[in-house]
Each structure stands twice: as structure tokens, then as C-alpha cells.
Amino acid sequence: MSDKAKYDELQSFIDEMKNEKGPLMPVMQKAQDIFGYLPFDVQKFIALGLDVPLTEVYGVATFYSQFNLEKQGEHSLSLCLGTACYVKGAQTLLDRLEQELKVKTGDTTKDGKFTLIGTRCLGCCGLAPVMMIDDDVYGQVKADEIPEILKKY
């Protein structure tokens, strides 16, 4: 989708939500759906569209973990760090992933392929430890399986 089309779509949503109470979060979530992340221009657009200071939009964007201020990788790789998974050794897996991908948790690989995220409980505790790549869920993951799994993408 072209940039203009993206902004038009966001504008329509803003127009819909403008007269609702508490529109900021839904608008920001929609913007992230459309653009993939919330850079300065998009946040400015929202600030002007909803007539709130940019400071407020940015304050909300940086408070919640799910809002990305930077462009994300092609694939989002989330390793669950919830208690059940942690107790089953998720930290070791995370270390291994950081090593294999040569990034720190939260960053995107140099080739733009993966963004490594340490995520909150995904709710699949029965399959701990759990890893998600985009919408694919991998359960009972072992450190050795990691290189194989990554190769699929």
C-alpha cells in the first residue's frame, strides 16, 4: 500500500473515533496495524488529527511494550518468558537465540530478517517452553532445535 493510501486509511479511522471517548489507544493500535510501527510522522499525524499534544502520543507509545517506534524485521520471533516457560529453561533458549542471531533481545538482525522479542506469557503453558515466529507456535523447544527452526525462514 502506498504511503498516501496508508495515511488515508488512518485518517478515516481517526474520523470515526474522534467523537468517541478515549480514542487515543485504539487509534495508535490501528496506526501500528497499518504502518507496522509508529515513527515521528505517524505520531505527528495522530497528534494533529486528535488535537492532542505530540508529547501525549509519544508518552503513550513509549509506555506500552507493544508499540514499536522502529521498523520491525520481516519476521517477529517471540520467546515466551512467562513463569512456566522460565521454570522450564526459557532463559537458556533466549541466550542461545541471541547468540545464533547475533542480536540483543528487542533488536532486529542486521539483514532485517528477524526481530527478537522476549515476550510476556503467551498462555500456552502446557507446551512450555514456547516460541512464536509470526503466527507459528513452537512448543517444547530445545536449544538444539533452534538453528533448524530458524532455517525455515
Added chain:
Amino acid sequence: MAKMVSLTIDGINVEVEEGTSVLKAAKDIGIMIPTLCYLNGVNSFGGCRICVVDAGAKSLLASCTLPAAEGMVIKTNTKEVQEARRMNMELILSNHDRSCLTCDRNGKCELQDTAFQMNVDEIRFDGKDTKHKLDLSSPAMVRDPNKCILCRRCVAACGRVQDIGVIGPTERGFRTIVEPAFKMSLGDVACINCGQCLQACPTGAITIVDDTKKVWDAIADPNKHVVVQTAPAVRAALGEEFGLPIGTCVTGKMATALKRLGFDRVFDTDFAADLTIMEEGTEFIGRLQNNGVLPMITSCSPGWIKFMEHNYHDFLPNMSSCKSPQQMMGSVIKNYYAPKMNIPRENIVSVSVMPCSAKKFEAGRPEFGDDVDVVITTQELGRMIRMAGIDFERLPDSDFDPLLGDSTGAAVIFGVTGGVMEAALRTVYEVLTKETLEQIEFESIRGMEGLKEATVKINDLDVKIAVAHGTANARKLLDSIRSGEKEYHFIEIMACPGGCINGGGQPLVDSEIKLKTNVVKQRAKALYSEDRGKALRKSHENPSVQQVYKDWLGEPGGHKSHEFLHTKYVERDLY
């Protein structure tokens, strides 16, 4: 009649209106619970957990956000409460830049005061201390996030009180930092330099830019002829820097102190205020009589000007083209006084003492050249006087220097909200009706109400006037004009709530005092008294001003006036 509730604090009964905070209820009976993030009328946040009290719940509650309720039993000073407060204080100090000795707030810092009050004698929990860069991008204020205690008083001042919101909390948890969006600096965003954040800050996290060194250098330079002008609001507050009661008017001592500091000439901005009324009054009458753009809006508040340029530049045609008194004075000093005294322009240093932090920005506007070389604020003048070892309280009174030192009562009240309008009306009325104005004081536009309006009958015309102070009220007023809901002829807008007496450069007042005293009202009283005490109370009666027209300018609104005393403003983006 509001419902009253009765509660017990430390065994003492007190009755307050329902909904009053326990903090205020305690104050009523002489118990000053220590606070840090609370600021009366600005911020009631409940974040520092210093003002916690025992209210019989399983955890201690912050008294600043606890509404008094019937039958409450509050204990403010148990051992448990004391220890809890002290530990929270230690935690704050463990994450604070503790280089107090070289800090601008050394000796006048609420964090120091509260730590002292709590008898903190060790910091048991030292650990990581977040490190941030200084923000030196603004000509008026310095931001040092390492001294920030995240009390959010500045956020409330900028966002809630002023309705501007260029700074706010970002990130989360331990990493939280209060700053402009996207890590921009103050100079990059639509900050209007009003300094309300500075006035709200309890520590050295936001301080006034210190330009005193430039002034000392100029005074020490034998080749320089250093001229100083002082704004109306300075005299109503300078005394506070030396422990004098709030609302003491110290005009005479101020003039003496300035002479002792070594200024070659001590003039009064009030003179230029009278001059401004001549020009602005003439301009207004011109618009009234020739179908000019109305409403006309005053232009002496540089915070308001920048606010207008960012947010309401559709009102550019409405702005008075008059410069502010500071700038008019600067222009008169460099273009009239200097040649008159045969002093080459490059040897004159024009210094102004202002209650206003935004004046530092104003003086640097390119269109104003070097008319005002340095702006120092009331706080900085206090520093200079202290540094020189002058015992301010014992100074005798003296007068401003002649030529540009005389002023009328109308000029003095410029420093209060409604004052410029009142001064203008005193002159415009007499010029248009050719009658003497009996009722000199316009009560309807005095006072701390955010938006004031009145109708003044001048000849056959019902002149509709409005006065707004604080940019939040400016927004309301201008929005009502944009929407067509309201119409006026003449409007006065001041960026700071209360007017210049509450400017960003005024002496800092401890939040405890702000809880007990209406500081702005007291300072306003000082100026209104001085007005009443003057023999001449209308700008057009000022003989020195008349002299300058005879000698140099010609007539108000004439060609020379426009060249030296008028200006234009610009459009600025919001982001």
C-alpha cells in the same frame, strides 16, 4: 453550602468541606505534612509517597490525594510513618545527582529542605543512577534530567495549567524520564519559554539560564556604558530574594542596588510602558475609526507571542504591531539615548531586568537586533546583589535616573493581568471622549479569574474588552472568537497565570508557602498600591514621554514610531 465533614488528625478535631485533601485539612490546624510532588493548584499526583499518613488502612496513604471523610482518624507522625517517609526519601536521593554545592538551587531546593526536615543521615540503598544529557537548547531555561525527581510538577504546569504540553513522561518504570517527545530539546519544540515549569520545579532540574556573567563583564569593562531597565513586576518580588515579606514593593531599594552594582544608568521599563500605551492606544483608536482589524490583541508578552505564532497564527492580523516595553526601551536607548549622549552604539550595553524568562528569547529575535543585549531575571538580579555583598534590606531608597526613568501609575500595573488593558483604557478613554476619566480603576478586569470581560462605554460606542491570562485561558478565548461565539474590540493576553508577577524569572517560592499564601495576589497588591501612590496615573500625562515625542519621535503612530517602536510577527509550525 458545601457539605462539611469532621475528622481527627493527630488527636485534633478539624472540620473541612467534603472532598478537601487530608493534607489541606492538616494545614488548617497547623500540621504541615512534608511533601515533594504536591504543588497547590498545579499538581496533586500522589507519586513521591512522602506525604503518606496512617489512615487506618493496610497501607499508608498519600495525604495530598486522600479526600477527607467523616470520622476519619489520621495519624501523621507515628514511628512507622516517619520511617516510611525517610526510606522513600533515601530512595529518591539514591537516584539523584547529589552535586548540590555547584547547583543553582543550593540552599533553595525543596529536596534539600525535605531531606533536612526528615533528618536523613545516610542513604542505605545506593545503586544504579540514571544518567542523562543536559538540555541547553533554550535561551531561557536549562534542563538537567539528572536532578529530576519525576514529581511531574512541570508536566502539570505545562500541560494542565498552560494547556501547551511540550514536556511529559516517557518510557516506563525506572527508565521514566520527563522530556519533550522523541528526545527533542526544548529549543526544538513549541515551548514558549514561559518558565511555568521552572517555577514549579522543586529541584535544579529546570533552572533559569544564568546570564549574569555577561552583565558583570560589561560593568567591569571601562569602555562600556551599561544601561539597565527594570520591569514593573520585578519591584513587587525582588524583596523575596532577601527574605522580605511577599508583596513588599522595593522600587527605591532596587534602584539603589542597581547603582551600587555599577550600572552607568538606571532606567525604568515603566517609562517604556507609558510609551507603549501611547503607541498602542493610538493604534487602537486608528483601527476603531478606520475599520481596522478587530479585536486588537496586546503584544507585550513574548510567551503569548510565540504561543500565537505556533497555535493561532490566523490571529496575526489582530496583533498590535507595537513592540513590548522592553524592546521599545531597548530601541529608545540605542537609537535616541546613545546619540543624545554622544556615546557610540557599540559602547552601549543595554541590559534589562525582567520577571519573565521568555524575554531572553524575545531579546534574541533577529528583527530586534542588539536593542537589548542581555536579559537577566529577578532571580539573577538577586544573585548579583548577593554576590556583591549588598545588604538589601538596609539600602536607602533612591530614584531612577532622569530622561527615561519616570513613569505613571498606569505603567506600574502592566505587571498584573488586566493592567495593560486598564492602562490603555485610561488613555484611550480620555483621548476619544476628551473628558477626564473619573473611575480610574477598572475593577471588572482586575483579579485572578482566568477569563475576564467587560464593556466600557466610550462616547456612543460600547467597547467590548476581554482579558485572559495563562495560555489555557488564551485558548478558550481565541477558540470562542474563531467559532464566532464571541466578539470583542480589544483583548489583553498574558502567557503567565496572574500576569508578569508570576513570570518564569520571578523568585522561586517553596510549595509549602504556596499552600498557605496566595503569592500572586500579594504581589499584585504591591503594584496596585504603587499605582495609587503615584501623582500621575495615566500614560499620556508622563512628561518624559511627551519629551521624547517632541525631541525625536514626532507623534504617536508616526513614521519614526513605526520604524523604531513597531514590529511584525511570524507563523511557526507546531511540530
Added chain:
Amino acid sequence: MITKKDLDKIKAATLTENYLDDSREGIRVTVGMATCGIAAGAKPLFRLLKEGTADLEKVEVKMVGCIGSCRLEPMIEVYEGSKRTTYVFMTPEKCQKVLDEHIKGGKVVTEYTIGAADKENASSITEMSYFKSQKRIVLRNCGTIDPENIDEYIARGGYEALDKVLTSMSKEDVVNTLLSSGLRGRGGAGFPTGLKWKFTMAEADQKYVVCNADEGDPGAFMNRSVLEGDPHALLEAMAIAGYTIGATIGYIYIRAEYPLAVERLKIAIKQAEDKGLLGKNIMGSGVDFTIELRLGAGAFVCGEETALIASIEGERGEPRPKPPFPSQSGVFGKPTVINNVGTFANIPQIIVKGVDWFKSTGTEKSSGTKVFALGGKISNPGLVEVPMGTTLRDIIYNMGGGIPNGKKFKAAQTGGPSGGCIPVDHIDTPIDYDSLAEIGTMMGSGGLIIMDEDNCMVDIARYFLDFTVDESCGKCVPCRIGTKRMLEILERITTSKGKADDISKLKELGKNIKLTALCGLGQTAPNPVLSTIRYFEQEYETHIKEHKCPAGSCQAMIAYFIEAEKCIGCGLCARKCPVDAISGEKKQPHKIDRSKCIKCGACMEACPVDAIYKR
């Protein structure tokens, strides 16, 4: 306008047509399609069965929520007459076999049943020993009805409670029913629900009902299962709340990490609106109530009610001081009832089945059941719903299947980052609000993590505190700075840098944070630390004084060794090592270079003779 008569008609029709009751004339096949099921691969199975039965008469294939045992996913069930068969570990091939042999051929494929997998003489999950002792009230429909079909909910008596309330109960009646039932908030604090609703009855021009579906506790997924498996239970309860307190708008605040639940809720809301069970003039009663979804964006603190309200209002999720409580000033400053999904899910049944029925389960002060999410070192992880008062021992050994791999039970953690641990000594504690509080923990939302001898309690405390520090909103000093200081101390302890006064410092800090933090997150943040110190102080001392981790868990304090006598020099470990830290000649004992070792444990897993150990 829908009436009770219409509901009855739908109920009767659906029971028959969808083969929902035991007198069924056809075969009902269900596929477990909650998040776990789908993650394990249920979607292709559903397609396979749908296509495979397309031209069969008298066979209905339906998707359902969580059937009840995560580790056995993907699961499908076949209902025939009054017989129910549960198939586990399904694959497309196995599914095909079941389709051919059982569904078409009438013969149960015994080796795929749950009984065969878990070695019990049973063919359905309801007969399994670990399932029998559960009492499924909140989860009654989960795993048996199609959550995307409102008729199946109605067939199970759905919306009868709403009708009863609207036609024959006054607002006070509803409140009194809840008060008498003893229902307490299932979000963790256990506040009496009836009382909360009572406090919100005062007149106001606008009121709100909010459902807290933020379920941020790591290891907790009770709410997710209800939302994915039986969403209408929540909608019905919220409408009842709306009528009772006089609110016309409801918000469900749901965390964004639950996309399937969000989708199912949207479908459920639309279906309810289409039928006139939500929206304007519900069932002709004159009552209006609409429900909107609001998504969280990744902030655990938004599970705290005032932070949740701030989030709905479009702000940073920073909690607000209480009082005033949401009952007086909640969403947009208006009186608000805010309850957890688990609390709401109980309400329709209390209304229909009555107070005595509800009180017959549970204990005197904690009536009803509680859903727990069992996880960690347990053989049967998953959801269990038990009467309040069931002991921890029962839950772990009867329903949880005990600790796997022959390990010893060390402690159970309840209440997530806000709770404490229960050691072996207290394994017979009845699980109810008050008993748990007495031993230093809390009920929490239901996460129940089991730990064995290989888990280090100091590290667990550090883990929880790390979570809290990251999720702290930053508004108040004790939580923002205090928890950080506590974490710093724990990090030192778990990396051999512990100091002598660390434990007393942790206790002092913990006490102060509990006493002065602004909200529940801060007030309970020290619990995991204080609780583990209370019961495992020795373990802390060993870390601090001897710089050793007895459980062998703290990375910085353990090292991997190859026992030379046992090593057969096969080199498997060296090959597995991701950093080439192992060297050795063929058939010679190998050695680990500790300066390169990243302690991932891959070598230990690979060794065929158990020659590698960690200390």
C-alpha cells in the same frame, strides 16, 4: 425482540440438531481449537474432519475451546449416543483413521484414546482420575460447545439468567443474591462482588461495567480459556451487571496478546446483538447495554483496575490513588463496576441455580470454585477447576499427576509476581483466600507454578522482581526505585556478589514498598522475595556466604564438568557445543573450557553416559 420462549425454542432445536445431549441421534465430533490446540496443529484436523464428513448425514463437526489438557493436544472428541471418546496427540493420519474406523465404522480406535495415552481404563477425559475430582463451573462449557455459535450457548441454558434478572428480579435482588452467595473477586484480591456492585448503585448520569481481561500474570491463562471457549458467559454476566447498577455501556479490556480471544469475543458480541440479547431494549425490557472491546498494548500494570481505567481513557496506564474507588469515580470519572472474567463467569449460574447451590461448594468464607493454571514442573500442566478449600497436595498429585522425572517437589508459587511460595511444609494448606494470606502468599488470579529441587528459589525471586521492575509504571517512588534496588541486590546475590546485610536490606525495602506503594502492583511486588526468604532463608545464605547455588540453577554460580572416569570420549558433546568449548581426543576423556562455556547445557543433554554434571 427475543423472548424466553424463543430461547427455549432455540435450546430445544440446537440440542437436537447439534447432537448436544445424550439422547443424540447422530454423531458429534469436536476439535479442541483454543490457542494451545491450534498451536499444536488442530486447524488442519478440523478441515480434514469437515471435508471428510461433508456428505455424511447425522454427523456434526464443531470447533470447541480448551478440552482440558494442554499437553495432550491436539485433541478431538467423538460423542455417540451417551458415549464420549477423547482422542489425544492427533495428527492428520490418526485423524483420518478415527474418521474411517470410528466415525464411519463405529469402532473406537483404542490406542489413540486418552486412556491409552495415560494408562488408565477410560476412554473419555471425564473419566480420567485427574479430571474426575475437578468441579467445572466456570469451565462448564469450555471444550464442549462451539464458542462461535450462540445457539450452542443457549442450548446449555445460556441467557436464562439474563431473562430471569430482567423479568423477575429487582436490582436489589441481584445484589442480595450476590452478597448471599459469598462470591469474591477472582482477580486475586477476593473482594466480595455483591458489595462492589452495591457501592455502585448511587445515582449518576452515566455508569460503566468493565471486564478486566488483561490477565497479565505470567503462567495464567484461565481467562483466555473462558474467552476462547465460552465467551457468552461473560457477555451475559456483564449485561446483568449493566442492568443492576444502571450502566448502559460495558468495556472488555483484553490484552492484545490474546488475538484468538479477541476474535471470538467480536463474533460473540455480534451474534448477541443480532439476536437482541445485547444493544437496545434487550429482550423487550427497556434496558440498553452495549459492549465494546478495548485492547491492551503490553503493560502488565493495566491489570490494576485504576491503571486499566486510565488506559481506556487513552492515557499511560498509571494507577490512581484510591479513594476515590471506581465505584464512585471510574471510567471517565463515572461510577464503574470492574470485575475479572473469572468473577463474571460465575454469575449467570448463581442466578439460575441459586445461592445455596453455589455455597454448597467451597468453604465458609470462600464459596464456589477456583480455576488454576497449573504449570512448571508438573506432569499434567493445564487448567484445573477445584472447589475452594482443596489442598495443594490434592491439586499437585491427584490432578497434576505429580512431579515428572522423579524429582522432588520444592515449592508452589501462587499469585504470580504478586504472590508468594508454598513450601513442602504447607502442602496441605487448603487453597482459599484467607488460608493463603496467612502463610504469606495470595490467591492471585490462578497461576500455580510448581517447582522442583532443580529450581533455585533465589533465582525465582529474582525472576519475578525482574518482571515487576520492567512492568512498574514508574509513578511512585517506592515501586519505581525501591523494587529496582531490591532487584540489584538479588542480581548480586545470584552472581556471587552477595553481601552480609543483603537479606536484612531486602526485608527492610520490602516492608517499606508494601507499606507505601501507590497501587497493588507495588504493594505486592516484594511478596515473592519476602516469601522465599521466609521459607528458604538457608538457600539465600548459601548464595551469599558460600557463593554457591544449591539447586545448580544460577548461571553465574554454576559450572559444567565432565567426569573423566565416566567419559567415553565419543565427542558427541563437543559436536553439540555451540561455542566449541569442549576439546578432547577420540576415546579420551574430554574437557570443557570454562572461559568459553555459555552454560547452555546442550552437552549435558547430549551425553549418552551421563558423564556431564553441573555444580
